Amino acid sequence: MKALHLVEPNKIELVDIPTPQNLKKGEVLIKMAYSPINPSDLAFLTGGYGVQRPLPTVPGFEGSGEVIASGGGFYANYLKGKRVACVANNKGDGTWAEYMLTDATKCVVLSKSVSYEQASMSFVNPLTAVELGEMAKKEGYGGIVMDAAASSLSKMVLYQARKHGLGFAGVVRKESQVQELQSRRVDLVVNSSADNWKGQLKEWAGQFGKVLFLDAVGGGSLPFDILRCLPAQSKMIIYGRLDFENPPVLSPQDFIFYEYKLEGYWLSKTASRKSFLKSMSDTRKVQTMLKNGFETTIQKSLPLDNYKEAFELYSKNMSGGKVLFDLNK
Numbered sequence: 001m002k003a004l005h006l007v008e009p010n011k012i013e014l015v016d017i018p019t020p021q022n023l024k025k026g027e028v029l030i031k032m033a034y035s036p037i038n039p040s041d042l043a044f045l046t047g048g049y050g051v052q053r054p055l056p057t058v059p060g061f062e063g064s065g066e067v068i069a070s071g072g073g074f075y076a077n078y079l080k081g082k083r084v085a086c087v088a089n090n091k092g093d094g095t096w097a098e099y100m101l102t103d104a105t106k107c108v109v110l111s112k113s114v115s116y117e118q119a120s121m122s123f124v125n126p127l128t129a130v131e132l133g134e135m136a137k138k139e140g141y142g143g144i145v146m147d148a149a150a151s152s153l154s155k156m157v158l159y160q161a162r163k164h165g166l167g168f169a170g171v172v173r174k175e176s177q178v179q180e181l182q183s184r185r186v187d188l189v190v191n192s193s194a195d196n197w198k199g200q201l202k203e204w205a206g207q208f209g210k211v212l213f214l215d216a217v218g219g220g221s222l223p224f225d226i227l228r229c230l231p232a233q234s235k236m237i238i239y240g241r242l243d244f245e246n247p248p249v250l251s252p253q254d255f256i257f258y259e260y261k262l263e264g265y266w267l268s269k270t271a272s273r274k275s276f277l278k279s280m281s282d283t284r285k286v287q288t289m290l291k292n293g294f295e296t297t298i299q300k301s302l303p304l305d306n307y308k309e310a311f312e313l314y315s316k317n318m319s320g321g322k323v324l325f326d327l328n329k
């Protein structure tokens with residue numbers, strides 16, 4: 001089968017490797033349809049991600065396809081012939097291949113209305129949005145503020161914020177992104193490259209007792225500049241490291257005098273602690289969200305052969321939408 005191989009950090013090759021065989025009980029073989037490039041994939045390719053696998057390995061964390069074989073067991077057998085959204089087993093090869101072997105428990109059956117393209121992105125961002133939205137509501141935050149807010153994830157967090165009756169503000173870095181967010185009718189969008197964005201954010205945040213700040217930038221002074229605009233006892237959750245180059249500029253006094261809280265979030269960890277029933281219920285929430293028009297924008301779908309073009313396109317314009325690998329071509 002055709003696949004991409006990460007042979008060493010930052011070095012990818014198009015390879016022809018044997019299709020996985022000898023499935024064990026509870027495993028399924030999927031004929032892959034689509035798989036996106038996400039920021040977590042880019043981090044994995046550098047070798048600097050929370051999941052490490054011996055090289056060479058097939059990268060790619062999530063995708064969609066049809067289950068064509070089962071290694072036995074009730075759920076794996078049930079999945080045979082079904083259209084599914086799937087994630088890679090952290091110990092095995094990933095989704096950027098024509099076929100993938102994974103655990104049946106890492107697959108979800110698709111409703112007819114969800115396309116293979118959208119389904120290929122139905123784990124990482126949608127589940128994160130569901131979890132963070134529920135956390136904001138449960139912990140009593142009046143609003144959510146996000147940086148890198150032109151992202152696909154922010155669109156879904158906005159849906160969750162509305163669903164839970166919470167305010168939503170976005171911080172972006174380009175004027176074109178301001179317009180994009182205004183078209184989504186967020187409460188407030190500010191451009192961190194423009195003047196007086198901090199004053200506007202502070203005024204908006206002042207209406208709430210405390211605000212949940214979701215930080216995907218993770219470097220430089222921006223995240224802590226944003227935090228300083230928020231009421232005392234607000235919480236910052238670092239869930240991304242889009243700014244790899246600059247170390248974070250943190251001021252300990254802010255945490256002391258304003259009682260700010262700081263946490264990390266990683267879906268892989270929270271997902272591993274979830275019961276099967278809670279996972280199924282979250283998946284249903286995701287499919288409802290997708291049906292309600294909160295789909296991910298797709299910039300382009302390309303075959304594995306065009307992987308260099310795919311990476312370049314996505315890295316140069318992340319806000320333009322996802323670039324998918326079309327695994328049937």
Ligand SMILES: NC(=O)c1ccc[n+]([C@@H]2O[C@H](COP(=O)([O-])OP(=O)(O)OC[C@H]3O[C@@H](n4cnc5c(N)ncnc54)[C@H](OP(=O)(O)O)[C@@H]3O)[C@@H](O)[C@H]2O)c1
Pocket residue numbers: 038039040124125128147148149150151152153154173174216217239240241242243244265266267268316317318319320321322
């Ligand atoms: N921890 C978890 O479990 C988890 C789960 C899901 C997602 N995430 C994280 O969520 C973030 C968004 O993911 P996504 O799939 O929604 O991304 P996406 O749709 O590809 O969008 C990425 C966004 O980040 C912006 N960006 C990139 N580098 C930036 C920087 N240095 N400073 C400010 N903005 C920057 C891009 O703007 P430009 O177009 O201007 O570059 C773009 O709007 C990523 O960091 C991802 O790793 C984490």
